Amino acid sequence: MNEVANIVAAPLSWIVLLPLAGAVLNGSLRLKSPFNGILATLLCFAAFILSCLQFAKFPEATKLVDPGYLWFQAGHVKAQMGFELTPFMSVMLLVITGVGSLIHLYATSYMSHDKSPWRFFAYLNLFVAAMLMLALSSDLIGVFLGWEGVGVCSYLLVGYWYEDEKNTRAGMKAFITNRVGDLGFLVALFVAFAFFGTSSVSGILEWVADPVRAAALPAWVLTVFAFGIFWASCGKSAQIPLYVWLPDAMAGPTPVSALIHAATMVTSGVLVFVRLWPIFGAQEQLLTLVFWVALATAWMAALIALTQRDLKKVLAYSTVSQLGFMFAALGAGAPVAAFFHVVTHACFKALLFLTAGSIIHGMHDEKDIFKMGGLRSKMPLSHLAYLVGCIAIAGFPFTAGFFSKDLILTKVFESRGLVAYLLLLGAALLTSFYMFRSYTLVFWSKPRSKEAEHAHESDATILTPLMILSVLSLIVGWLEIPHVMGHVQKFSQWVEGSWTVALRGNEAAELNTSTEWLLMGIAAVGSILVAIYAFKKYSTGPDTSPETVAWKVSFNKFYVDELYCKFIIQPFRKVGCKISVWVDEWILDGFLHGLFGGYRVTGQVASIFHTGSVQSYAVLMLLGLLAIWEVARIW
Amino acid sequence: MNAVLNEAPSIFMWIASAFAVFFSCVVYWSNNPIACAVALMGTLFSTAALYFAIGNYFIGAVQILVYAGAIAVLFVFIVMLLDLKPHKLRSLPGQGAYLSFVTIVAAGLAALLFCTLAKTPSEEAGTAFQLSAKNYSEYFLSHYQVAFQAAGLLVFAAILGAIQLARGHFGKKENT
Amino acid sequence: MTTAHLILMVAAFVFSIGALTFFMKRSAVVALMGVELMLNGVNLILVEAGQLHHNAQGTSLVLFVILVAAAEAALALSIFVILYRKYGTLTLENYRSLKG
Numbered sequence: 001m002n003e004v005a006n007i008v009a010a011p012l013s014w015i016v017l018l019p020l021a022g023a024v025l026n027g028s029l030r031l032k033s034p035f036n037g038i039l040a041t042l043l044c045f046a047a048f049i050l051s052c053l054q055f056a057k058f059p060e061a062t063k064l065v066d067p068g069y070l071w072f073q074a075g076h077v078k079a080q081m082g083f084e085l086t087p088f089m090s091v092m093l094l095v096i097t098g099v100g101s102l103i104h105l106y107a108t109s110y111m112s113h114d115k116s117p118w119r120f121f122a123y124l125n126l127f128v129a130a131m132l133m134l135a136l137s138s139d140l141i142g143v144f145l146g147w148e149g150v151g152v153c154s155y156l157l158v159g160y161w162y163e164d165e166k167n168t169r170a171g172m173k174a175f176i177t178n179r180v181g182d183l184g185f186l187v188a189l190f191v192a193f194a195f196f197g198t199s200s201v202s203g204i205l206e207w208v209a210d211p212v213r214a215a216a217l218p219a220w221v222l223t224v225f226a227f228g229i230f231w232a233s234c235g236k237s238a239q240i241p242l243y244v245w246l247p248d249a250m251a252g253p254t255p256v257s258a259l260i261h262a263a264t265m266v267t268s269g270v271l272v273f274v275r276l277w278p279i280f281g282a283q284e285q286l287l288t289l290v291f292w293v294a295l296a297t298a299w300m301a302a303l304i305a306l307t308q309r310d311l312k313k314v315l316a317y318s319t320v321s322q323l324g325f326m327f328a329a330l331g332a333g334a335p336v337a338a339f340f341h342v343v344t345h346a347c348f349k350a351l352l353f354l355t356a357g358s359i360i361h362g363m364h365d366e367k368d369i370f371k372m373g374g375l376r377s378k379m380p381l382s383h384l385a386y387l388v389g390c391i392a393i394a395g396f397p398f399t400a401g402f403f404s405k406d407l408i409l410t411k412v413f414e415s416r417g418l419v420a421y422l423l424l425l426g427a428a429l430l431t432s433f434y435m436f437r438s439y440t441l442v443f444w445s446k447p448r449s450k451e452a453e454h455a456h457e458s459d460a461t462i463l464t465p466l467m468i469l470s471v472l473s474l475i476v477g478w479l480e481i482p483h484v485m486g487h488v489q490k491f492s493q494w495v496e497g498s499w500t501v502a503l504r505g506n507e508a509a510e511l512n513t514s515t516e517w518l519l520m521g522i523a524a525v526g527s528i529l530v531a532i533y534a535f536k537k538y539s540t541g542p543d544t545s546p547e548t549v550a551w552k553v554s555f556n557k558f559y560v561d562e563l564y565c566k567f568i569i570q571p572f573r574k575v576g577c578k579i580s581v582w583v584d585e586w587i588l589d590g591f592l593h594g595l596f597g598g599y600r601v602t603g604q605v606a607s608i609f610h611t612g613s614v615q616s617y618a619v620l621m622l623l624g625l626l627a628i629w630e631v632a633r634i635w
Numbered sequence: 636m637n638a639v640l641n642e643a644p645s646i647f648m649w650i651a652s653a654f655a656v657f658f659s660c661v662v663y664w665s666n667n668p669i670a671c672a673v674a675l676m677g678t679l680f681s682t683a684a685l686y687f688a689i690g691n692y693f694i695g696a697v698q699i700l701v702y703a704g705a706i707a708v709l710f711v712f713i714v715m716l717l718d719l720k721p722h723k724l725r726s727l728p729g730q731g732a733y734l735s736f737v738t739i740v741a742a743g744l745a746a747l748l749f750c751t752l753a754k755t756p757s758e759e760a761g762t763a764f765q766l767s768a769k770n771y772s773e774y775f776l777s778h779y780q781v782a783f784q785a786a787g788l789l790v791f792a793a794i795l796g797a798i799q800l801a802r803g804h805f806g807k808k809e810n811t
Numbered sequence: 812m813t814t815a816h817l818i819l820m821v822a823a824f825v826f827s828i829g830a831l832t833f834f835m836k837r838s839a840v841v842a843l844m845g846v847e848l849m850l851n852g853v854n855l856i857l858v859e860a861g862q863l864h865h866n867a868q869g870t871s872l873v874l875f876v877i878l879v880a881a882a883e884a885a886l887a888l889s890i891f892v893i894l895y896r897k898y899g900t901l902t903l904e905n906y907r908s909l910k911g
Contacts, residue, residue, distance in 0.1 A: 610909065610910055611907070611910060612906070612907030612908060612909040612910030613903060613904065613906075613907065614842075614903055614906065615833065615834050615835075615842065615903055616834075618833055618834060619834055622740075622830065626740075639814055640813065640814050640815045640818075640859070640862055640863060641813055641814070641815070642813060642814060643812065643813060643814070644812070644813070644814045644817045648814060648817065649817075652817060652818075652821045655821055655825060656821065656824055656825075659824070659825050659828040659829070659848055660828065662828065662832055662841075662844055662845070662848060663828050663831055663832050663835070663836075668838060668840060668841055671841050671844055672844065675844045675847060675848070678825065678848060678851065679847075679851065682825070682851055682854070682855060685818060685821070685855065686855075686858055688814075689814065689818065689858070689859060689862055690862060691858050691861070691862060691870060693870060694854075694858050694870055694873050694874075697874065697877060698854075698877070701877050701878075701881055702847075702851070702877060702880070702881075705881060706847065706880065706881055706884045706885075709884060709885060709888055710840065710843075710844060710847075710884075710888070713840060713888045713891065713892065714840060716892065717840075717891075717892065717895050717901070719838060719840060719901065722836075722837045722838050722841075722902075733831065733834060733835060734831070737827045737828075737830055737831045737834075738827070740827055740830070741823045741824055741826070741827035742823075744823040744826065744827070745819060745820050745823040745824075748819040748822070748823065748856065749816065749819065752815055752816070752819065752863075755860075755863050755864070766867065766870070770867070771867050771870060774866075774867040774871070775867065775870075775871050775874070778871070779871050782871075782875065786875055786878055786879075789878075789879065789882065790878070790882055793882035793883075793885065793886055796886050797885060797886060797889060800886070800889045800890060800893060801889070803893065
């Protein structure tokens, strides 16, 4: 951290502008399919190429900047639309644009028989542009702009098939829940302006690193700042209590779920955390809170996923659970582990969603896994892809998920102790269980419905991204392998090289070799055993045992939505209604009545003088004349 | 001529003033319209006398010719044409209030005029303006030429108005 | 009490009586006479002012006033005639259609 920083200028704004141009072009040109999809994919891929070029400039350069332009300035509040790229963010950029391009390609075929896919691709490109803005911006205001932008695009895309009211309501839910979270981000922004005097990320980090200034700060400032960001992450990255939008967001088309709700948008919280880690690393209490909330999230989502019948919902709850893992890593003080899991999760979750899309397509839009079955002969490549995704997410040895999950578990064991480790391990084993449940029910046993009997494999445009992502899911993990296995530390390099300020916080104690092997072994063996158990249990078909209370609670998502409705939304609505009626009657109507009453009274008073008699008019004229004369004389 | 204004008023002037005041009071207090009209004529004559007294013969002559000779005669003519009957004053509450108000206005007006008079610069010797018709017309037709022409237009408009009124197409449809 | 003061007082008085006549009389024709009295009072002041300043300005203005007064009286009386023919009365209290 004490190296000389080598900051290089780079044309980073093009990376954001290309997808944005794609959105504008698609929206205005409205080409027929497949050209709109091809245009969108090409622009996204061009952004990927640019990202690769920028990535190649590391590690010689420590940071790439593009100063951009001054957006607005009011007093000392300054918003500079600039871009900066640190090593770990450049990796994220590769993920966003790379996985994004694959999903665009997939969508070209998936959305081909939709009514007006130019709208879809315009929104998708807009989303990528906003996400890149979020990642690249050098100023928290720019990050917030991207943050809001991805929220808007999420709403637009989830509610894409807006003729069905269910979809628009899901989109609204996503947007509003995110907004509740954004309040935290705003509070953090206000704190930044009030106390740090700047909202640029490097400015904040430098300010906080200066020991003199940091000592002069009241203790609560940094905590409030960090908590604001955390609350915003609860909204965007679906932690308790603001996760409720993510399962409903499955109403959108599958590419949307893959891109937004698996790979990119939901990881924004983690990204901001890692970027500002020097501040978070020192907040002990907040990190404890983060950890336990994340653990609860991971468990709750896993428990719900155990009983779900909609394939996409299973994957959605799986995403919430994995996000819980990432935040648990953050809460344990391991940003490297969290970011590593972000990257691997992007690969295998996108793979799983895209494969689910392929399956649903082949099943003629049937999503209930109880109605599927025996698809492995009918859709062999999709079967292979899904299997790879499952073993990656379950953490089978040497897959990507294995390394990232193992790193998280190790860090948790180091910093939070045995109990926390065991709890998190339990959530990981549950992951394996429900993923293999879904896998078995979809692909094994006999077909359980007509659609399943007539299912067909998808075309090459859909299968190619699946294959690429499968390969990635297997090999990405090898970029950060533990000490005992060869000590490749690419991710650590990237992440830790990104903070040009000294890291404050205590380093966790190093484990000895045998403990590490033990932990890895437990996780690997446990996940394999659980997978086999799930396979055995469901290989003959769905579970037909009677519904227990536990099952009911799990199937109904712990009744959280109903609770929110009853205790938060309905009272809010009632109060809002009352206030609006009151305002309407007393203030608006009162204002109008007062205005007209005033006019009426004025008219009535004036009409006293309208007697109709010429002579009284003459008297008034004389009086008026005298008055004017007096005034003119005095003046 | 102008020195007259700084001297004490002559008897002639007092009598003329008295007549003016008397006749104007008659205009107000009389109930008979023809009496009012004749009293108006009397006021006009008295005012003309005052004009003569202060030396402005021209205006005095014009007053008698136009005002007393045309306008007042017109009034008499109209009263006789329409055969107006004697009338009372308007039935207004507080007639006394009107009287006192007007008295105040009159007094105020007089006071204001006195003040203005006091501020007027005294006469400069040697610049006396001989008010003869020749001098006057030279002055008038050179300095007030434009206003004179405008007044001509005004009279023209009045003539047109009179003609239109005389035609009497009121309340009927125009059939041109 | 010079001539000037006397004339001004007379003028003020005639003007006020004219105003009073206009306000208080029932018949329109007599009210018009009040207007003429007012104009007369003003003429008196103007002439005297012209005399004070030794030029013909006052005279000129008075000339215009007399001109306009003549035209106005003529037309006003014609209108009264027509009104009398139409409505049968010249009592100003009856002409109230501007009320309200």
